[in-house]
Amino acid sequence: MIEAIGLTKRYGPKVAVNDLSFTVKPGQVTGFLGPNGAGKSTTMRMILGLDRPTAGEVRIDGKHYQDLKHPLRTVGALLDAKWVHPNRSARSHLKWLAKSNGIPLRRVDEVLGMVGLEEAANRRAGGFSLGMSQRLGIAGALLGDPKILLFDEPVNGLDPEGIHWIRRFMQGLAAEGRTVFVSSHLLSEMSLTAQELVVIGRGELIAQCSTQQFVDNAGSQSVLVRSPRASELQQLIAAQGLSARATANDTLVIDGAETEQVGELAAQHQIVLHELTAQRGSLEDAFMQLTSDSVEYQTNLGAPAPTAPGVAR
Ligand SMILES: Nc1ncnc2c1ncn2[C@@H]1O[C@H](COP(=O)(O)OP(=O)(O)OP(=O)(O)O)[C@@H](O)[C@H]1O
Numbered sequence: 357m358i359e360a361i362g363l364t365k366r367y368g369p370k371v372a373v374n375d376l377s378f379t380v381k382p383g384q385v386t387g388f389l390g391p392n393g394a395g396k397s398t399t400m401r402m403i404l405g406l407d408r409p410t411a412g413e414v415r416i417d418g419k420h421y422q423d424l425k426h427p428l429r430t431v432g433a434l435l436d437a438k439w440v441h442p443n444r445s446a447r448s449h450l451k452w453l454a455k456s457n458g459i460p461l462r463r464v465d466e467v468l469g470m471v472g473l474e475e476a477a478n479r480r481a482g483g484f485s486l487g488m489s490q491r492l493g494i495a496g497a498l499l500g501d502p503k504i505l506l507f508d509e510p511v512n513g514l515d516p517e518g519i520h521w522i523r524r525f526m527q528g529l530a531a532e533g534r535t536v537f538v539s540s541h542l543l544s545e546m547s548l549t550a551q552e553l554v555v556i557g558r559g560e561l562i563a564q565c566s567t568q569q570f571v572d573n574a575g576s577q578s579v580l581v582r583s584p585r586a587s588e589l590q591q592l593i594a595a596q597g598l599s600a601r602a603t604a605n606d607t608l609v610i611d612g613a614e615t616e617q618v619g620e621l622a623a624q625h626q627i628v629l630h631e632l633t634a635q636r637g638s639l640e641d642a643f644m645q646l647t648s649d650s651v652e653y654q655t656n657l658g659a660p661a662p663t664a665p666g667v668a669r
Contacts, residue, residue: 357381357535358403358504362412365398365559372398374559375412380537380552382503385530387550387567388539391644395559396539397435400508403537404433416504428457432497433506434490442482446473446492449481450499459499467495471525487518494525505529507538511545523549543643547571579613581622582606582631589618589627596621606630 358380365373373395380386390396401407403414405421416424416431424430441449450464468477471491476484481492490510497505507526511519526549530536540546546553546567553570555562563570583589586606593600593610596617600608610618615634622629 357417358537359415360399360403360412361415363399363402363409363414364411365395365402365407366410372559373402373409376556376559376561377412378554378561378564380535380554382535383530383533384551385526385536385538385549386552386554387546388537388554388556389541389543389546389643390539390556391541394541394556396541396556397508398559399556400433400435400506400537400539403506404431404435426458426500428459428500428502430500430502431504431506432500432502433508434493434497434510435506435508436493442480444481445478446481446484446495447477449492450495453496454499457500463499463501467498470498471495472521486513487515487521490514490518490522494522502534504535505537507536509539509541511540519545543571577614578609578611578635579615579618580631580633580635581608581610581618581629583608583622583627583629585627588625589622592621592625592627593618609635 360376360378363373363376364371376395376399388396388399398407402409403416403421405427413420421427421431444452447464447468450467451461453459454461454464465474465477468474471494473488473491473495476488481489484492494507494510497507505526507522510522510526514522523545526536526538530551538546538549540549550567552564553567554564555570563573580603581589581600584606586602586608590600590602590608593608593613598610598613598617600610603609615632619629619632622632
């Protein structure tokens with residue numbers, strides 16, 4: 357479990373992370389979502405003790421990173437896939453990492469197998485594709501068999517096959533009971549990968565909730581209805597306090613409505629419908645809108661920022 361409590365990071369006048377509190381639980385993939393520059397990498401570096409918070413703290417299974425006896429056996433991270441000596445082979449890079457962290461060398465071949473790099477183990481890491489580099493980075497994160505794993509934008513720049521592999525791999529790690537925290541600026545990607553989301557904008561918490569809940573709230577809902585008596589239906593809808601736009605002679609679009617509402621209203625007045633469809637706005641557009649003004653939307657999501665340490669859901 358990871359707990360961030362009032363985490364704040366300032367770089368001179370720049371506030372990169374502001375009073376951020378959230379919890380990442382084991383057994384599921386938790387997505388760390390925010391647009392570029394939102395403060396995700398800074399937060400991850402603070403979790404890993406690579407950056408010192410200006411205020412607040414992070415606890416990993418109740419402890420500060422610097423108090424962990426065997427950090428690599430507790431937390432593994434992939435922050436930068438290209439962080440490897442280009443002339444070293446994948447195997448020698450992992451051996452060096454294992455040695456410097458007191459991890460038995462037999463673990464190297466185990467993790468190479470887990471990420472499917474056995475055959476490339478003796479090749480220069482400098483010649484690896486981005487997908488292979490990501491696998492090598494993940495192998496490094498897994499060396500100490502940690503219960504907690506952090507991945508910073510692991511699918512950036514990967515082809516669909518590589519994205520699919522990483523997604524399945526992270527889900528597998530979570531299914532083993534590990535805590536998996538993965539950052540991304542793409543809601544569409546996270547909605548396929550993560551069960552839970554921590555969403556930030558401009559360094560501040562916007563929401564912590566299930567992915568389903570966030571997606572439901574982020575995509576603005578409207579209803580499209582087609583009827584030979586569309587104009588009559590339009591008046592009935594207006595009488596309910598909703599606004600229905602006519603997009604064709606027989607077609608209306610009603611913002612902020614549910615299909616049930618419109619269907620029942622039509623039935624009450626025996627109006628025949630030819631179509632009744634729920635429509636969602638583009639998820640990415642909605643997400644960009646949400647994160648562009650974190651304060652404005654904070655209370656609209658039904659998942660407000662926690663008010664006290666450890667309260668984040
Ligand atoms: N060492 C630093 N000195 C000054 N400003 C910094 C430093 N590191 C990060 N920042 C600023 O803090 C903010 C958050 O950056 P951060 O890299 O954590 O965001 P991010 O969500 O990971 O975005 P990205 O996906 O683009 O990396 C940005 O405005 C960035 O310019």
